[in-house]
Amino acid sequence: MQVEGYSMWPTLKPKDRVIVRPFDQHAAFPAIGIGAIVVYLHPQQPSRQVIKRLHAVEDTQLTILGDCPDASTDSRQWGCVPKECLVGEVVALVTTASEQDR
Template identity: 30%
Template structure:
């Protein structure tokens, strides 16, 4: 009797462990930051935790730092900040970013300088993303918007190296004055 009870407990423990493992693998993923496109927010060689389930509850929001499949090569994942959401008009000039006519004051960028000046109207189901290190970032300015189906999840915390441990800020106050659904109509806006 004791032997069957012990066997049952071992089986239950193994099954519970496997269940917890698969739930965690479904919800959380590690991502290795390669390159300097997100400096100063994220450094080369840092590791971040990615919440893969968050966008089952709500769509990505402006300011979220997301991991996604590169639209030009889906076998490679990138990490960037969401700047524009569906319905927005994003305008980029040499030193400023405006969303729906509201100029952003971005404390998280390394430099506002950009070689690309253009205006994009964000299509349904797509997101305009930029690296925080604008002068060197390969992002939506060059290859367009990211389809929602390419988004892996939201980067929520740096966990390695341990001295760099921190939650990743979305800087929601930067986008507080931008109104959704009030996109400016700009002639010549490129559809994204």
């Protein structure tokens, strides 16, 4: 998956590529720890996948925040995200934007 935007700056930059491990909806929750970088379906645009950091879990509701608050639209604006929107966890950075520009 390719990163778009600056919401996860400086951890992830635009055009970075990451590997995402799919989340098992049937696994005991939370299978992904607080602080993990996750991919989820945007609550207002379900066809759009978004990368942010898992900040808190309450029952089946997730608080998801970007690392750069000034550039991030996240749980601060639209509240918690249902567990069902979770797609997976970012497990590796494959290439960085600066490597792609070489």
